[in-house]
Amino acid sequence: MRSIRLNMFLFAMLIVTASGIFAVYGPKIAAHEVAKTLVLPPSGPAEVINLNRYLTRLVTDRKVESAFKIPSIAESEFASVLEARGPGYTDRTIWYRAPVKIVDQPGRTGRSAFIDIGHVYLNDIEISILSNDARQIIWQEHLGDRIPRAKGGLQNLSHVAEWPKLSLGEYWLVIAVHTNSAHVLEAELLPDTALITKSGSNSFIKGATLGVLLLAFGIYFAFGVMSGDRSVLWYSGYIFSLFLISFGVTGYAQLIFKPFWSLASDFVTGTGTAFALGTSIMM
Numbered sequence: 383m384r385s386i387r388l389n390m391f392l393f394a395m396l397i398v399t400a401s402g403i404f405a406v407y408g409p410k411i412a413a414h415e416v417a418k419t420l421v422l423p424p425s426g427p428a429e430v431i432n433l434n435r436y437l438t439r440l441v442t443d444r445k446v447e448s449a450f451k452i453p454s455i456a457e458s459e460f461a462s463v464l465e466a467r468g469p470g471y472t473d474r475t476i477w478y479r480a481p482v483k484i485v486d487q488p489g490r491t492g493r494s495a496f497i498d499i500g501h502v503y504l505n506d507i508e509i510s511i512l513s514n515d516a517r518q519i520i521w522q523e524h525l526g527d528r529i530p531r532a533k534g535g536l537q538n539l540s541h542v543a544e545w546p547k548l549s550l551g552e553y554w555l556v557i558a559v560h561t562n563s564a565h566v567l568e569a570e571l572l573p574d575t576a577l578i579t580k581s582g583s584n585s586f587i588k589g590a591t592l593g594v595l596l597l598a599f600g601i602y603f604a605f606g607v608m609s610g611d612r613s614v615l616w617y618s619g620y621i622f623s624l625f626l627i628s629f630g631v632t633g634y635a636q637l638i639f640k641p642f643w644s645l646a647s648d649f650v651t652g653t654g655t656a657f658a659l660g661t662s663i664m665m
Contacts, residue, residue: 468564596629
């Protein structure tokens, strides 16, 4: 039984390692592909828009310290987010941009829209909308699992901000991400109704997953105590470690504890990971 669990753990670690290698060294498209322009009505879209289809990422080693510099950089230094390999783990700030055009679209205007940025473990996300000549900040928002929530800000499992109502014209959307985790960016624009639906669905699914893990921990722990079987007790500890990891990566840790401690999400996820390794060895 112990050897089976050990083999399962090693197989899982192999899958995680292979996935990480593929994400960092996977296929890559030509960086000079022309960026798509995001066309929107003034108050935002009436349907969900996957921003990854429009965002391009700076893939050269150029050092940039300001969002104002991003629009003037040559297209050849950027690659599509959807098809380019990820930057992996790095202490550099990763820059993204997308051209935005606001046009009058009668009948396609939502009441309000929101930008949803993930993954939830990204530490520092700065979102800016610049004028077409990149000389003026039209709108800016600071998000991330280490960024204190603004007073009256939206409370969500992911990082969400209300999209501004923009005048007709052309703009640049610029996103800067700095994190100690893997750089995996997912960004969407959603009308208010879609955000409510998505938030409710995610809360139910993630909450149910956490509930199942906590229940399984209780069952195995009780059985281990009654039977005196140490391997079962260690296995219950392993299940609890999965609960801690899930509690961190699903966004519940930062949602509940960030107002008290900005490092809560990293602490919970890191503790769960360390506990998972320890209990796997002890089993």
